[in-house]
Amino acid sequence: MSTKTPSTLEKVLNAGHLAVTSECGPPRGSDPEVIKKKAEMIRDHVDAINITDNQTSVTRMCSLAACIQLKLMGVEPVLQMVTRDRNRIALQSDILGAASFDIHNILCLSGDHQSFGDCSQGQNVHDLDSMQLIQTVRHMRDEGKFLGGDELKRPPQMFVGAAANPFADPFEIRVPRLAKKVAAGVEFIQTQCIFNLEKFEEWMKGVRDRGLDEKVHILAGITPFKSAGMARFMQKRVPGMDIPDHVVKRMSDTPKDKQAAEGITIAVESIQQLKECKGVHGFHVMAIEWEEKVPEIVERSGLHPRPAV
Amino acid sequence: MIVADRKPVEEIMDMVKDASSVLILGCNECVTVCEAGGKKEVAVLASTLRMSFLNQGKEVRVDERTLERQCDREYLEEVRDVADRYDAVVSLACGVGVQFMAETYPRLPVYPGVNTCFLGVTEERGLWTERCQACGQCILGQTAGICPISRCAKRLLNGPCGGSTKGKCEINPELPCAWQLIIDRLNALDRMEDYEKLMPVKDWTTDRAGGPRKVVREDVQS
Ligand code: SF4
Ligand code: SF4
Numbered sequence: 059m060s061t062k063t064p065s066t067l068e069k070v071l072n073a074g075h076l077a078v079t080s081e082c083g084p085p086r087g088s089d090p091e092v093i094k095k096k097a098e099m100i101r102d103h104v105d106a107i108n109i110t111d112n113q114t115s116v117t118r119m120c121s122l123a124a125c126i127q128l129k130l131m132g133v134e135p136v137l138q139m140v141t142r143d144r145n146r147i148a149l150q151s152d153i154l155g156a157a158s159f160d161i162h163n164i165l166c167l168s169g170d171h172q173s174f175g176d177c178s179q180g181q182n183v184h185d186l187d188s189m190q191l192i193q194t195v196r197h198m199r200d201e202g203k204f205l206g207g208d209e210l211k212r213p214p215q216m217f218v219g220a221a222a223n224p225f226a227d228p229f230e231i232r233v234p235r236l237a238k239k240v241a242a243g244v245e246f247i248q249t250q251c252i253f254n255l256e257k258f259e260e261w262m263k264g265v266r267d268r269g270l271d272e273k274v275h276i277l278a279g280i281t282p283f284k285s286a287g288m289a290r291f292m293q294k295r296v297p298g299m300d301i302p303d304h305v306v307k308r309m310s311d312t313p314k315d316k317q318a319a320e321g322i323t324i325a326v327e328s329i330q331q332l333k334e335c336k337g338v339h340g341f342h343v344m345a346i347e348w349e350e351k352v353p354e355i356v357e358r359s360g361l362h363p364r365p366a367v
Numbered sequence: 368m369i370v371a372d373r374k375p376v377e378e379i380m381d382m383v384k385d386a387s388s389v390l391i392l393g394c395n396e397c398v399t400v401c402e403a404g405g406k407k408e409v410a411v412l413a414s415t416l417r418m419s420f421l422n423q424g425k426e427v428r429v430d431e432r433t434l435e436r437q438c439d440r441e442y443l444e445e446v447r448d449v450a451d452r453y454d455a456v457v458s459l460a461c462g463v464g465v466q467f468m469a470e471t472y473p474r475l476p477v478y479p480g481v482n483t484c485f486l487g488v489t490e491e492r493g494l495w496t497e498r499c500q501a502c503g504q505c506i507l508g509q510t511a512g513i514c515p516i517s518r519c520a521k522r523l524l525n526g527p528c529g530g531s532t533k534g535k536c537e538i539n540p541e542l543p544c545a546w547q548l549i550i551d552r553l554n555a556l557d558r559m560e561d562y563e564k565l566m567p568v569k570d571w572t573t574d575r576a577g578g579p580r581k582v583v584r585e586d587v588q589s
Contacts, residue, residue, distance in 0.1 A: 064561050093473070099376035142521070146568070168383075168493060168521055168523060168528050170530070170537070170539060171520050171530070171538045173520075174538075182521065184521050184522050184523070185571065186526075186568060187521075187524050187525050188523075189524075189526075189565060190524070190525070190527040190566075190567075190568045193565075194568070205568065214483075221529060222529075224531030226527060226528070226529045226530065226531045226532065227527070227531045227532055227533055227534055227544070227547060228527070228531070228534070228546075228547055228550050228551075229552075230550070231527065231546075231550050233561050234559075234562055235526050235527070237563060238525060238526065238563050238565060240563075241499055241563070241565060242525075250529055275397045295552065297530035297531075297532050298528075298529045298530040298531065298532055298537065330508060
């Protein structure tokens with residue numbers, strides 16, 4: 059895969075290193091220090107930091123502004139963009155705004171349904187879907203054109219990513235769905251948190267059988283449990299999440315004061331196992347409001363120091 | 368058909384509280400099928416209103432009529448001779464009927480008696496579900512006859528989101544995931560390869576985004 063943008067993440071991946079990304083949720087307020095503090099904790103342990111876009115449909119500081127804060131700190135952002143809240147005019151306009159600050163990575167998502175958030179009575183937009191957003195960014199970057207066909211000046215130089223959930227249903231569509239995203243032009247994938255390693259490996263086998271791992275960089279999603287309660291909650295309540303009983307049991311069999319450490323150990327073990335999985339080109343550590351633990355996970359997994367590219 | 372649901376009586380009472388004569392006007396089409404605004408519902412609402420007015424010590428005439436359709440001018444003409452006798456009409460037709468009634472009788476206050484919900488089907492008695500959002504450019508040919516615009520909570524055109532679980536939608540474990548239905552049917556039709564065709568960015572100008580729509584058929588306009 060040849061490097062097409064100034065993105066550090068793209069360079070790391072194309073140089074054949076295992077990439078490490080993480081993510082930070084912006085605050086429910088306007089204090090820029092919140093995002094800066096989180097980024098400061100992890101900047102030396104990751105290649106790029108995703109800023110979530112009103113995750114779980116809860117209104118927060120906008121992803122674009124938080125990405126600019128990272129950029130001003132000299133940290134590489136990944137702009138997450140959901141199609142839930144903006145039509146094609148707003149999406150393209152935000153892409154250009156981000157490009158004006160030389161934000162070089164974008165993650166195209168449809169977004170959680172608004173019924174989960176603080177504005178459950180609101181409209182959703184979904185003028186485009188995530189595949190069409192991928193196509194839109196590629197079109198703007200590679201053709202230098204707007205969706206409407208007009209020429210745009212100084213096209214965005216963005217490395218284009220998307221999410222994949224190997225555990226959502228129907229399972230049989232999960233590999234074809236990735237193939238579809240690849241056909242739409244996606245260049246890297248961050249997966250849903252992986253707890254069911256067997257099922258993930260089965261999906262990766264399907265991915266390899268179709269040669270998709272040669273066409274897209276796959277970053278395996280890793281989330282450490284803070285407690286047995288969190289594991290149970292995620293198993294029962296979060297749609298599209300696959301957490302085997304034995305993992306939940308391992309957490310609940312651990313004494314309360316040691317559960318956090320056990321959660322981290324599980325994450326580290328998962329990374330170690332997945333490093334051996336052909337086609338996995340890196341890791342996306344989602345430490346949901348537990349950013350201070352990312353350095354430990356990355357170090358114990360042997361992914362530190364990060365390569366200079 | 369157009370599916371509607373009954374409005375709470377209190378809401379209707381509040382709309383007509385100052386009238387001294389009210390006509391409850393039903394419709395014999397869709398709202399009859401979905402048991403929200405046919406002859407039977409007209410009678411029930413009329414007697415409930417009569418009782419409520421009586422309890423408040425008010426003398427109000429409440430009459431009942433049910434037209435063949437309220438979305439056709441010729442049927443609306445059937446009440447022309449009596450229309451000016453009322454202070455208010457509560458139309459139990461869908462929003463289309465309510466508006467056409469109001470347009471036909473500009474000086475008559477016309478109030479909606481039902482909540483118009485969607486274009487749907489009767490799954491079983493007492494259960495109606497949405498099937499179409501009248502987008503004006505039907506894609507059912509590419510989606511195995513199941514509409515993701517009306518049946519997927521995010522109207523995704525290229526496949527299921529990451530929240531699809533055990534065939535159900537992320538927003539509600541009772542709701543079938545539209546994309547699970549599409550995949551199952553593509554499978555049954557042995558057309559799975561169709562799934563991988565990218566559905567292009569949709570032209571929504573034929574949807575409500577393009578403003579109020581019209582269909583012109585010169586061939587039948589004579
Ligand atoms: S594609 Fe459009 S016209 Fe066809 S069923 Fe769906 S909403 Fe209705
Ligand atoms: S679960 Fe299925 S129906 Fe629900 S939003 Fe996702 S794709 Fe649409």
